[in-house]
Amino acid sequence: MTAATDRDVIAAHASYAATTLTVDASRPADPPFTGTVQMGSNTSPGGHTIGINSRYLTRDGEPWLPVMGELHYTRVPDAHWDDELAKIDAAGVDIVSSYVIWRHHEVRAGEFDWSGLRDLRRFVQACARRGLLAFVRIGPWVHAEVRYGGLPDWVVDQVPTRSDDPLYLQYVQRFFAQIATQLDGLWWKDGGPIIGVQLENEYNLTGPQQGAAHITTLKRIAREAGLDAPLYTVTGWDNAVFPHGEVAPVFGGYPDLPWGTVTTMSPPNEVYGLRFTSRVGGDLGAQTHNSEAGDADAVAGETPFLGAEFGGGLPTMYRRRPVLDADDIAAMLPVQLGSGVNLYGYYMLHGGRNPPRDLSGQESTATGGYNDLPIINYDFQAPFGANGEAHPVLGKLRPMHLFLRQWGSALATCAVYAPDVLPRGADDLDTPRFSVRANGDHGFLFFNNHVRQHAMPARRCVQFSVRLATRTVVLPAKPIDIAPGSGFIWPIGLPLGDAQLRYATVQPVTQLPTPEGDMYVFAAIDGIAPEFAFEAGSVTDISPSAESAEPQTIDALDGARVVRPVVGEALIVTCADGQRITLLTLAREDIERLSVLPLAGQHRLILTDATAFERNGNLVFRSIGSASFDVGIYPPLARMPDATTDTYAFTLTPPQPGVFQRFSVSVAPVAFEASLTPLRAARAMPPIVRGGTAKAAVEPAPELFGHAAAWRIDLPEPALTAPGLSNAYLSIRYMGDVGRLFCGPDLIDDHFYNGLPWQIGVRNVKIDPGQPLMLTVLPLRADAPIYLDARYDPRPHTTDQVAEVKGVSWVPEYEVTVFPGSVMRERI
Incomplete structure (x- = not known):
């Protein structure tokens, strides 16, 4: 952080009194005991338990x-x-x-x-x-x-x-x-x-x-x-x-x-x-x-x-x-x-879909259930959707899963300690929400400033004071602002190799063994300057990993060396015993693109917008809608990756700041048009009935679905089996009450309108190219007693009913499979 930036922060905080958020985590946790739950056989033939x-x-x-x-x-x-x-x-x-x-x-x-x-x-x-x-x-x-x-x-x-x-x-x-x-x-x-x-x-x-x-x-x-x-x-x-x-x-x-x-x-x-x-x-x-x-x-x-x-x-x-x-x-x-x-x-x-031909297997009020669900669709807005497509939330969850893979064993032993001041209840949005899990002098600070659909205040000019078993840690070095919607997990007393980290204002993600020593990856928190505080006696040197890198700000603080790294650039820390470790702090947008996957004999950091996974020792990328995407790899490969066919180009790009070896991947684009032909207009719907166990709105009776508007969707037969694709999606944007998709007489998918695009993987449902595709949309009445997100609710704009299709498109999902091949070409 530059001196000018420091002055800006001080000026910004001038109108706010500093607030110290305190928690006492000094009381030793009760030791765990066993034998309280009757287990089954818990030992494998290899002795693993x-x-x-x-x-x-x-x-x-x-x-x-x-x-x-x-x-x-x-x-x-x-x-x-x-x-x-x-x-x-x-x-x-x-x-x-x-x-x-x-x-x-x-x-x-x-x-x-x-x-x-x-x-x-x-x-x-x-x-x-x-x-x-x-x-x-x-x-x-x-x-x-x-x-x-x-x-x-x-x-x-x-x-x-x-x-x-x-x-x-x-x-x-x-x-x-x-x-x-x-x-x-x-x-x-x-x-x-x-x-x-x-x-x-x-x-x-x-x-x-x-x-x-x-x-x-x-x-x-x-x-x-x-x-x-x-x-x-x-x-x-x-x-x-x-x-x-x-x-x-x-x-x-x-x-x-x-x-x-x-x-x-x-x-x-x-x-x-x-x-x-x-x-x-x-x-x-x-x-x-x-x-x-x-x-x-x-x-x-x-x-x-x-x-x-x-x-x-x-x-x-x-x-x-x-x-x-x-x-x-x-x-x-x-x-x-x-x-x-x-x-x-x-x-x-x-997510997924109910099995084909089980067209009465969903929970419904008609069969005594408390709720009405679609007959087939069970997307759930899950990290992986009904077709297996990655939803945006996956990029936010994966770094925390990686954190648990690396440090979950340490966290598991930590007891929970509540702050000195607690929120009065779920509706108290003013009191900060945080806790510490600690075991002795190490632990983790958990903070949340997000509540769905409810605005949270910025937390101005705050520091945390955590009393541990033998010491009190105050973090960060200077008061900070925490933005609305922010949340994080910060380490306290975490050993990184032989370096002892007193605290950090970044979230731990993973540890990666490399030939140059262990690399520790952290996620920067939006609006909060990254800061590592090392116990001074545990490190002898902290320096950028490259001569061209920006200098890191290093201060002394109460027996600690505090370093504020440049996001995206690696930091080399030399421990007191001479061991060297690397710290890499990535911005949120990069952390959400990060995976850790095996490739060419070791685990590597993979940075890409595509969905990446391993199959039979090869690296697989899937990209929905985009025929080109970038890939970053660390540690860098010594051999140029080969593609499995001649339909893609995998090109090394010029060096960029940071540690990642960068490639661009391009695929021969594939495009098909999905045409839409109106078949019938919607008929007027009667009012929605209230009833069932919940005494609330129930799905219209089956005979009322004849009131739906209908369209024919024409899709070229090659669009169902186009080579080089792992899948393709019919993406339907519509407004109404209930959408249904038929192949000939067979219902192959359905959807309760919620404003999100309705995605149907052509390889997830059974589409007979010899049968016509028909889309029906049941009208949504302006007085329908149902809840819709205000962002997507069409009812304020109509006094009658709505059943319309805004568009149907065919979206390819490209797949690229690569593995280390020929000797790496000279860097461009």
Whole structure:
């Protein structure tokens, strides 16, 4: 920071009194203890273990804080599983969880289908090939926005469900035995990837033959069938009941409530406030209710804070259709990690579609459900959408996943310490939201200044004072402003090799071994100058990595050397023992483009706007809509990458500031036109009916869909199979109530209008080139009692109804596969 900049900051702060935000993290945490939860077999043939104690999970006896993400194998074409799992691995996720949806496997009693996208065994084997662990959520009732919570119709028609009714248990036993057959040999004890089983879902029933004893029964049946995993869990929210000591509760939270009944914007949501008193979040949409206190808080001192359903997005339900911004999801991580979460689980991580031909399998008010869902589409606005496309939120989440892969073991042991001044509640937007997780003299500071749809104030002229076990750390060196919407995780007392970092005002992302020594990558926080404070005795020199680089500002402060690096340029730190480490601080826009992937024998930083992942030792890039993109690689390659065909150019570009070796990738563009022909105009719609269990707007009856406007979409047959593409999308922009896409007589996708483009991957749905494509749009009445985001709501601009298509386009998804090839050409 220059002297002029310092003066500007001082002048800007002159009208504000400095505020010190304090937290006492000096009290030692209670040591963890074991034996409070009955586990299954937890040791692999190679001696590797999965464990659980009162505070955290362990892997091979070491503290472990993994990331878990939900992907429903029956909602994703099985031909895509390998690549989708590779993308999930590249996103820094460790565990894939999935419901085993009963109705998808036993439509008729005694007739099981485990083929195609229902092949659970092959899906788990695909997880293992990617090095991903698996968590099977076997229900039998799973919710999942599926009819009857996934229970087959013939079960619901015949017996009392979700209870110890003998005939129901007989059917459950047969179903669990089938699952066990599919998963034989794939459990952790066999050397397989399955580490956990979730029983039931949102279970808070306490009627006849119900209650905690039913969960005990389900666990017994599962174990007798051979479903033997280290971990057994249940969901812990909404007054859940379960047997203490038999299962560990998992928790979650969503940034909005699409299952709610109000048609206005939601108040500030609890997921943006730290949880210091209870792990149980707010409304998570359970369909049953229990007026008595549940069991989750009673075992909080015996089980770690595990997450399974922190919203990676939201479903679009008929009466409420929130649209999320990427920060609405990303802001939850510092909050929940700062609340003590020691397993971060997303629902959903990857969207999808209900299986073909199951056109009555969605949750609906017509079949007694609380909500109306699309028949097919389950995009969820998840990090990976219904077609597997990366949504913008992925770039914000991946750096935090990488952080947990690198430093999660240190964080897992840290206890939670609340600040001295706490917000009064979720609607208190004035009191700063932060916490510290610490263990002795090291830890992490968590801060959040984002609440979805509600303006937060700038925090002017603030510093933090953290009292640790033997010292107090004040950071940063001078008061700073924290912008509205900002959030971060800052390290305190973090060792970087043999250098001791007192604090930093940048977020740790990853550590990368290189031939020149370890590189540590950090993310700069918008509006806050990067600052590293090293204990003076632990370092002897701090200097730029290149002679041409800008000088770094270095000050002395209370026994520390404080350096303010230039964003994008590397910094070499020489430790007292002579070891050298490299620090690289990247701007937010670069951090959101960053992956860490294996290439040419080592892990490298990959910087690109394309989606990048590894396949069979090669690097794969996918670019939607753009036939050219840039790639940065570090450490640089000694050999020029070769493309798999002659259709792309992979060109080394002139050197630029910073450490990355830069390439430009260009692909032969592919273009097809999707033409749109009106077939019929919309007819007047009657008022939307209120009803169902929620006494709110319900989806129009099937016969009213004949009132929809219709268009024919003409797409050249080569657009479905164009070579050099991994996929292509029909991108439909429309306004109305419900959109449906038919191929001949078959419904192949549907969409509740929410203002976002409706994306249909032509290789994700079955399109018969011999059949016409027809798009229908049901009109949206101006008086429709549903919630739409004000940014996309057409009703203020009409007094009648709206059903129009703004455009349909064909968008290619290019794929480039490269691997190190010939000797690197001379630099340009």
